[in-house]
Amino acid sequence: MSKKTLFDKIWEKHVVHRQEGHPDILYIDRHFIHEVTSPQAFNGLKKRGIPVFNTKKTLATADHNVPTKDQHLPIKDVLSRFQVDTLTKNCKEYGVELYDLNHPFQGIVHIIGPELGLTLPGMTIVCGDSHTSTHGAFGAIAFGIGTSEVEQVLATQCMLQYKPKRMKIEISGTLGKGVLSKDIILYIIAQISSSGGNGYFVEYTGSTIRALSMEARMTICNMSIEMGARGGLIAPDEITFEYIAQDRQFAPKGEALEQAKAYWKTLQSDEGAEYDAVLYFDADDISPMITYGTNPGMGIKIDGQIPTLSDLKNEKEHSSFINSLKYMDLEPGHALLGKKLDYVFIGSCTNARIEDLRLVADFVKGKKKAEGVEVLVIPGSKQVEKQAIKEGLDRIFIDAGFDLRNPGCSACLGMNEDKVPAGMYCISTSNRNFEGRQGPGARTFLASPLSAAAAAITGRVSDVRDFM
Amino acid sequence: MSDKKFTTLVSTCVPLPIENIDTDQIIPARFLKATTREGFGENLFRDWRYDSQGKEKPDFVLNDGQHQGEILVAGKNFGCGSSREHAAWAIRDHGFRVVISSFFADIFKNNALNNFLLPVQVSEYFLEKIWVQVKADAQVKITVNLESQTVSLPDGSSDGFDINTYKKACLLHGYDDIDYLLSMKEKIRDFEDQDKSGYLSTGKMATAN
Ligand code: SF4
Numbered sequence: 271m272s273k274k275t276l277f278d279k280i281w282e283k284h285v286v287h288r289q290e291g292h293p294d295i296l297y298i299d300r301h302f303i304h305e306v307t308s309p310q311a312f313n314g315l316k317k318r319g320i321p322v323f324n325t326k327k328t329l330a331t332a333d334h335n336v337p338t339k340d341q342h343l344p345i346k347d348v349l350s351r352f353q354v355d356t357l358t359k360n361c362k363e364y365g366v367e368l369y370d371l372n373h374p375f376q377g378i379v380h381i382i383g384p385e386l387g388l389t390l391p392g393m394t395i396v397c398g399d400s401h402t403s404t405h406g407a408f409g410a411i412a413f414g415i416g417t418s419e420v421e422q423v424l425a426t427q428c429m430l431q432y433k434p435k436r437m438k439i440e441i442s443g444t445l446g447k448g449v450l451s452k453d454i455i456l457y458i459i460a461q462i463s464s465s466g467g468n469g470y471f472v473e474y475t476g477s478t479i480r481a482l483s484m485e486a487r488m489t490i491c492n493m494s495i496e497m498g499a500r501g502g503l504i505a506p507d508e509i510t511f512e513y514i515a516q517d518r519q520f521a522p523k524g525e526a527l528e529q530a531k532a533y534w535k536t537l538q539s540d541e542g543a544e545y546d547a548v549l550y551f552d553a554d555d556i557s558p559m560i561t562y563g564t565n566p567g568m569g570i571k572i573d574g575q576i577p578t579l580s581d582l583k584n585e586k587e588h589s590s591f592i593n594s595l596k597y598m599d600l601e602p603g604h605a606l607l608g609k610k611l612d613y614v615f616i617g618s619c620t621n622a623r624i625e626d627l628r629l630v631a632d633f634v635k636g637k638k639k640a641e642g643v644e645v646l647v648i649p650g651s652k653q654v655e656k657q658a659i660k661e662g663l664d665r666i667f668i669d670a671g672f673d674l675r676n677p678g679c680s681a682c683l684g685m686n687e688d689k690v691p692a693g694m695y696c697i698s699t700s701n702r703n704f705e706g707r708q709g710p711g712a713r714t715f716l717a718s719p720l721s722a723a724a725a726a727i728t729g730r731v732s733d734v735r736d737f738m
Numbered sequence: 739m740s741d742k743k744f745t746t747l748v749s750t751c752v753p754l755p756i757e758n759i760d761t762d763q764i765i766p767a768r769f770l771k772a773t774t775r776e777g778f779g780e781n782l783f784r785d786w787r788y789d790s791q792g793k794e795k796p797d798f799v800l801n802d803g804q805h806q807g808e809i810l811v812a813g814k815n816f817g818c819g820s821s822r823e824h825a826a827w828a829i830r831d832h833g834f835r836v837v838i839s840s841f842f843a844d845i846f847k848n849n850a851l852n853n854f855l856l857p858v859q860v861s862e863y864f865l866e867k868i869w870v871q872v873k874a875d876a877q878v879k880i881t882v883n884l885e886s887q888t889v890s891l892p893d894g895s896s897d898g899f900d901i902n903t904y905k906k907a908c909l910l911h912g913y914d915d916i917d918y919l920l921s922m923k924e925k926i927r928d929f930e931d932q933d934k935s936g937y938l939s940t941g942k943m944a945t946a947n
Contacts, residue, residue, distance in 0.1 A: 286922070286925055286929040287922060293902070293904055295919065297926070297930070306822075307821075307822065307823065310773065310774060310775050310823075313775075318916070320920070352773065353771050400845065414845060416823035416826070416848060417775075417823040417824075418849070418852035418914070421916060422915055422916055422919055425920065426919040427926060430904075430915050430918070430919065432902065434844075464758065464815070464818060465814075465841065498818060498843060500844055565760065565818070586757065586814070589756070589757070590756060590813075593756075684768050702820075704762040704763070705785070706785055711790075
């Protein structure tokens, strides 16, 4: 028998039909939808006069458009409200479960899947959202799809897919002080660029990954897409099983969990399985990271310097590099440490889970935010919010002068009321620093929750290790 | 999006020699609030096309009055970033039928093909050639032939491009993935019933409702 990667194993189990020259028909175990990328898909069903194929496998939530204040009131923005209302209407009409704004399970789609036990090892998971890769942390094939594909899955619980190439990224060693999983992924993307993973599905392995908690693993898989990969996954282990066993609403329990575990334990790449590409990284080389430019590959060590033109390997990158620095109003060769900030955003599907909030709270406890900087803390879900309050983290944030709000995508993307004003600098725990991503003209520095916490206290780009 | 069938296109082009054009530039998130597929063309490259007052920026290529056509030619790694299909809709809605680049982001490529927008990936060398010729003459006509999978310039130079046979057939005949998938419905039902995925046996108890 030929040796298989974990990715191959899961993929092969889900192929309904394979035909030469055609993409595989791939069965989807879990389909998440949200208000932005689903309305046109439901319109498609309507036009064809067909129902949702298997309503039990699709779950909806509202996250991108929602305000993070006064969530009990109707949404003020007419278009946002219409989009959220359309989702409600479609879910009702087609019999799809919806966790809307008033539901105790509402939250960012990639936060609620795992926390509710809906994301499990061995699954195929899709959502009309690129950061679906997050769910790969459980040893699932999870990837973002377009709206036409959302329609395919609604209509047939399947989609047409060519099998991507497989890449292994192995990271070994122990992380240094103040270095988080966010730094690992920002480091890797800075090394291989925002297109370095194009065409691949990544499996992360190695002792560094094995030592990470599930939530930290999710942060890594979340940003797989920022190197251009279709997704990223991590083989399940005891840490995965323990996470799932923590009273997750929809996860198997008792005997069923034991049975499932027996299967999940088989979800490993075979020794000697072949990948189309293999990369190795050493945890020792990884420091707290920050991006200076307008794609996530433009990252440096937080105490490093912005590259100069002569540092760039490829001359073709010069013009986009220059444009990028112009947009950011930064100079080549300069350091970012000490750069004054206007906003700190702690949130998004990358870093708004309870562990992230705990880390931040732990750091800021008894401290106050700097004058002149606005600090937004947006829990990833209603459950995260509830837990934070239960643990008293809310008090710590409020005492520090942070603005703790309700769950949603918030300032991760300029689609709801939370935006960074033009020309302002924001250090953000989210995943994208594209021009205008946090609002027209907004300037984003991507970093870890700890780096964001340190920045909140000093009002400047800071090296969290200086406080340790 | 009228004409779904694609065979050959001869057209002038709009050159956008910028690398890593991400989907947030193609269509900024704040314009994603529509619930239909139409109308996104108005906001294509919104923040490059218009200033904050909504006035056209005269030096942007879509506003300069010189460049028009059904072919968009862009720098490497076009369409990176979010999975929003709105990016493909916006480009198609604006009237483009082909995007030429030396590299496309994966999801964008899929989305484009699903919307009868043809992504044509050429060599860096050929892309360079297009830039030069368009710069010399904005009216230069590019020919894209799907049947032979070639793109050519009036001086006779040409380059080939890849497209998988399935998608090629879809475009040539104007049918889409859902038509194909729906024709396989029985097979899908059987698969579900047989519990083949191995996951499903544990997955049933994990459904949401
Ligand atoms: S938090 Fe940001 S990246 Fe995550 S789903 Fe929402 S908008 Fe997308």
